[in-house]
Amino acid sequence: MNQVQKLAYMALFTAIATFGSSLIWFPAGIAKAYPVQHAVNVMAGVLLGPGPAVIIAFVTGLLRNLMGTGSLLAFPGGMIGAFLAGYIYQKTRHAWGASIGEITGTGLIASLFAVPYAKILMGTTVGAFFFLPAFLVSSLSGSLIGLVLVKRIVKMKVWKYRPNH
Secondary structure: OOHHHHHHHHHHHHHHHHHHHHHOOEEEOOEEEOHHHHHHHHHHHHHOOHHHHHHHHHHHHHHHHHHOOOOOOHHHHHHHHHHHHHHHHHHHOOHHHHHHHHHHHHHHHHHHHHHHHHHHHHOOOOOHHHHHHHHHHHHHHHHHHHHHHHHHHHHHOOOOOOOOO
16 A cells, blocks of 8 residues: 555544544433544454554544534543554454454553643543443444454455554
8 A cells, every 4th residue: 555545544434433433422421432543443443453443442532622512521532442453463463452452552551641631631631430431332332343444354365454464
């Protein structure tokens, strides 16, 4: 895959995550769960690698914030989950590894990171357990959707490129 194709796929995943997040969401505790973002993180982690997955998550978070459909919490949640999805997939070579990485990165690590982040940037002073349930529900639902989709894409052999193969 050349760089132009890779950028085109990154733009496509960004568009899917941005638009899909405005269509499919549900309340999860204090936050809203956006499973499309997590599904895209898993798919991008497997199909493009950790670097492009993080860029997709960042641009998606930026676009959603500019459009008023996201919060500043989209940045740590999306980016940490996307990185771990791609990284664990590279280490295990199993799509479920990407799903585990997304759940761990967003559901656990990002929820802990969100506490000081929310205090500094959002003026909120809440504990880690305030974010944990919402982040876990959102990342779990989305990563399972992403896992099903990426397994289907690979099985159908419609994707010709995977990093480091």
